[in-house]
Amino acid sequence: MYAFTLHRPSSVRQAANLLAKSEDAKLLAGGQTLIPTMKQRLASPASLIDLSLIEGLSGIELRGRSIVIGAMTRHAEVADSPVVQENLPALAELAGEIGDPHVRNMGTIGGSLANNDPNADYPAAALGLGATIVTNKRRIAADEFFTGMFETALGADEIVTKVMFPLPKKAAYVKFANPASRYALVGVLVSKRGREIRVAVTGAGANGVFRVTAFEEALQRRFGPKSLDGLSVPAAGLNSDIHGSAEYRAHLIGVLARRAVAAAAG
Amino acid sequence: MPAVSMTVNGKPVTADVDPRTLLVQFLREELRLTGTHVGCDTSQCGACVVHVNGRAIKSCTVFALQLEGAKVATIEGLANGDQLHPMQEAFRDNHGLQCGFCTPGMIMAAVDIVNRKGHDLDEHTIRSELEGNLCRCTGYHNIVKAIAAGARAMGSGAAVTQKAAE
Numbered sequence A: 001m002y003a004f005t006l007h008r009p010s011s012v013r014q015a016a017n018l019l020a021k022s023e024d025a026k027l028l029a030g031g032q033t034l035i036p037t038m039k040q041r042l043a044s045p046a047s048l049i050d051l052s053l054i055e056g057l058s059g060i061e062l063r064g065r066s067i068v069i070g071a072m073t074r075h076a077e078v079a080d081s082p083v084v085q086e087n088l089p090a091l092a093e094l095a096g097e098i099g100d101p102h103v104r105n106m107g108t109i110g111g112s113l114a115n116n117d118p119n120a121d122y123p124a125a126a127l128g129l130g131a132t133i134v135t136n137k138r139r140i141a142a143d144e145f146f147t148g149m150f151e152t153a154l155g156a157d158e159i160v161t162k163v164m165f166p167l168p169k170k171a172a173y174v175k176f177a178n179p180a181s182r183y184a185l186v187g188v189l190v191s192k193r194g195r196e197i198r199v200a201v202t203g204a205g206a207n208g209v210f211r212v213t214a215f216e217e218a219l220q221r222r223f224g225p226k227s228l229d230g231l232s233v234p235a236a237g238l239n240s241d242i243h244g245s246a247e248y249r250a251h252l253i254g255v256l257a258r259r260a261v262a263a264a265a266g
Numbered sequence B: 001m002p003a004v005s006m007t008v009n010g011k012p013v014t015a016d017v018d019p020r021t022l023l024v025q026f027l028r029e030e031l032r033l034t035g036t037h038v039g040c041d042t043s044q045c046g047a048c049v050v051h052v053n054g055r056a057i058k059s060c061t062v063f064a065l066q067l068e069g070a071k072v073a074t075i076e077g078l079a080n081g082d083q084l085h086p087m088q089e090a091f092r093d094n095h096g097l098q099c100g101f102c103t104p105g106m107i108m109a110a111v112d113i114v115n116r117k118g119h120d121l122d123e124h125t126i127r128s129e130l131e132g133n134l135c136r137c138t139g140y141h142n143i144v145k146a147i148a149a150g151a152r153a154m155g156s157g158a159a160v161t162q163k164a165a166e
């Protein structure tokens, strides 16, 4: 790993100033992606800005018909939160299936969304539940946030501060985990909130997480697994690697979407 | 070099460190607590698991400087003098180790499972909670048995009181 300086600001404003004025700085949240990347020298920031001492960046709150989660909230906290378990169990379950217990004790929701790994779970939650990502500058709808593999709409000195999930009427996430890494080979989140239906897929898209509008329209008519009969996602444009071909992933999307709808409807 | 202070196995420690120093390097090279192992150094294997403020984490995936003021517990802090911790004893009784390389991380992970899930652990729970710990020797079977037995022993009155590991 290359040398760096560590900053430990106590406010978001300080962190943003550091980020703006340092040449080659990166934010450090749970470190569960960034530190391994730095060890491999795939990232070599000159300075790291540790967000862990900033008060108010972590915590879970029910506000009206939304759950608001601070960016530094660890995966384990979301998984174990009675508020999330009660009001949005699909999200608690999703968080509880990320990696392993030790990773979940460090990794954060803000870090996962900012990183936008094409196989990560939280991007499916944000897009599939129609979340709003709040930064130190603005609010970004999940539909605009994920812009490509490891790419987001975040500006160079922008910091995710919290994520707001509107409560759905029904929701479920079903993941086919890579047996070694536990990342999603394919994961599908399905939700229904009023008239709005969302089907978000992670693990499969060459540009990261995406919505399946054909499935959403079919589910508008009737929210049940049978509504997806005869429908499939084309393999063209899906990822193909040693873990699974594009065709295999396309098939998995159909299977997992049906299971997710059945779980959400049931 | 910046300084860091933390409590390790109940003892306060302070040292100047290069910011790149991982917690596991700090423990092994600075404090000479070589019970915590480095298996993969890529955040996969769990040989480096320690407790920080009561939660199990991979010490190869956190910088020492991030842990200013933290309470760290390592495998060295578990036994009470010559008397093994009940989870260590259970690994011995159940043949839960062969080469022993993964064992410190397994035992720290196991104690964390008991802290979160209690003393009556079924096989499914133990196996899924061990997602982050790899063993190349045992095939896991005896590790699972050891953890179930250790969890029960930790709950029974006969269990030795855990030395202030934090």
Ligand SMILES: Cc1cc2nc3c(=O)[nH]c(=O)nc-3n(C[C@H](O)[C@H](O)[C@H](O)COP(=O)(O)OP(=O)(O)OC[C@H]3O[C@@H](n4cnc5c(N)ncnc54)[C@H](O)[C@@H]3O)c2cc1C
Binding pocket: A026, A027, A028, A029, A030, A031, A032, A033, A034, A035, A051, A071, A072, A097, A098, A099, A100, A103, A106, A107, A108, A109, A110, A111, A112, A114, A115, A117, A119, A120, A121, A122, A154, A158, A159, A160, A161, A181, A182, A183, A184, B042, B043, B044
């Ligand atoms: C063994 C292992 C298994 C894993 N399995 C899974 C899995 O099954 N599913 C899954 O989804 N993930 C998995 N992960 C990834 C894990 O969830 C990470 O915690 C997560 O992707 C990154 O979060 P972090 O808090 O650790 O961020 P860091 O590693 O600290 O940061 C990641 C990136 O985000 C940026 N960043 C961090 N916080 C912010 C912020 N608030 N605002 C703007 N930018 C920010 C950083 O600068 C960095 O570029 C796994 C990781 C490991 C090591």
Ligand code: FES
Binding pocket: B037, B038, B039, B040, B041, B042, B043, B044, B045, B046, B047, B048, B049, B058, B059, B060, B061
């Ligand atoms: S050495 Fe830390 S997880 Fe393998």
Ligand code: FES
Binding pocket: B096, B097, B098, B099, B100, B101, B102, B103, B134, B135, B136, B137, B138
């Ligand atoms: S006993 Fe050898 S790696 Fe587990």
